Amino acid sequence: MAMIRARVSILPKRTVFDPQGETVRHALVHFGLAAVERVRVGKEIELEIPGDGDPAAIRARLEAIARDFLSNPVVEEFELHIEGLP
Amino acid sequence: MRWGVVIFPGSNCDRDCLAVLQGVLGHEAIAIWHDERVLPTVDAVVLPGGFSYGDYLRSGAIAAFSPVMAEVARAARNGLPVLGICNGFQILCEAGLLPGALLTNADGLFHCHPARLRVESSCCLFTRGYASGEVVRIPIAHGQGRYYADPSTLDRLERSGSILFRYCDARGEPTPESNPNGSLANIAGISNEEGNVVGLMPHPERACEPLLASTDGLRLFLSVGSLPSGAESGTAYVRSAAG
Structure with a gap:
């Protein structure tokens, strides 16, 4: 049976301060990318x-997993990429 | 008064809570494993601090889906007093029992030191042993305690008197300098609108004995424990929730 591969990309919302991102940005200055x-x-x-x-049901289920468990809608946004779904 | 302290894999303040409830207050207190499908009959529940599930995914995110949490949520909606301390606060937010979220401290550091808190409301079940505006000292120990909520949620919290504690200076002013983690509006602890579910980042269980330099945390537990009819009403909440 063919497998479906889903990737969920999660980022802090733009409206939320991300200390980890800011620390990386600082380091990029030292790296020469000011x-x-x-x-x-x-x-x-x-x-x-x-x-x-049913492909529509699978997509809906994956979206629910990404929205309700893997990400936190209060502070994060996500993108769902699905490979292998007709 | 019978307390239940939930233990998740990675909880590390459960024994401190049990020691205070049993040893200092002389209350009955039992440990509840996170995998329980039925909540034992208790008058109040504590979700202790720690690093449940190693903070995987997000702090508190996986514990919020523990089997016992469905029962805790059901009982909380029926009025059972529930107190989330530190990681327990994060779990309550992730479970949707309290609004908002707790993020990595703004300065990226783990903060472990005594903190001054201004009691914002003494109307709540857990804070009625304090005076509004009183400044207390209770230690914090967290890397992800920056409270965040969207503007409309924050407005609702302010208007409903659901903000219970703010980080403040010695004069009781919630200044930027006294805010250890960048929390919105210096928020250290909140309740739901009904006032029976409370979450706070500071550790009241670490401020209950003179040897530990502060006993300011004791009244948080006493506020609930001293309910004249607390045992009966609390027990009734759980029974009605189970029925």
Whole structure:
């Protein structure tokens, strides 16, 4: 059975201060890239699930997982990328 | 008065809470493992500090989905007093029992030191042992305690009197310098609108004995524990929630 691979990219919202991103931006100045104005550091999560079933239902389920568990809508935004779904 | 202290994998302040509740206050207190499907009959629940699930994903995010949390949420909606300390506060926010979120401290440092707090409201079940405007000293120990909420949520918290504690200076002023983590409006602790669910980043259980330099945390537990009919009403909450 074909597997579906989903990647969830999560970043802190632009309205939320990201100390990790700011620390990386500072380091980039030492690296010689003073022109970088903003850095946001997030995470990427990969999920593999069997590809059987209704594609719309699978997509809805993955969106719920990304929105309600893997990210926190109060402070984060996410993008869901799905490979292998018809 | 019978307390339940929930232990998640990675909790590390559960024994401190039990020691205070049993040893200092002389109350009955039991440990509740996170995997329990049924909440034992208790009058109040404490979600202790620590690093549940190693802070994986986000602080408190995975513990919020522990089996016992569904029961704690149900009982909380029926009025059971629930206190989340530090990681417990993060868990309550992740579980949606309190609004907002707790983020990495603005300066990126782990802060572990005594903090001054101004009591903002003494109307809450957990703060009625304090006077509004009183300054207390309770230690903090966290890397992710920067309280954040969107402007409309913050406005609602302010208007409903749900902000219980703010970081402040010796004069009681919530200055930027006295804010250890960059929390919005110097917020250190809040309650839900009903006042039975409370979360705070400082550790009241570490300020309950003179040997530990402050006993200011004691009244937080006593405020609930001294309820004349607390035991009965609390127990009733759980029973009605289970029924």
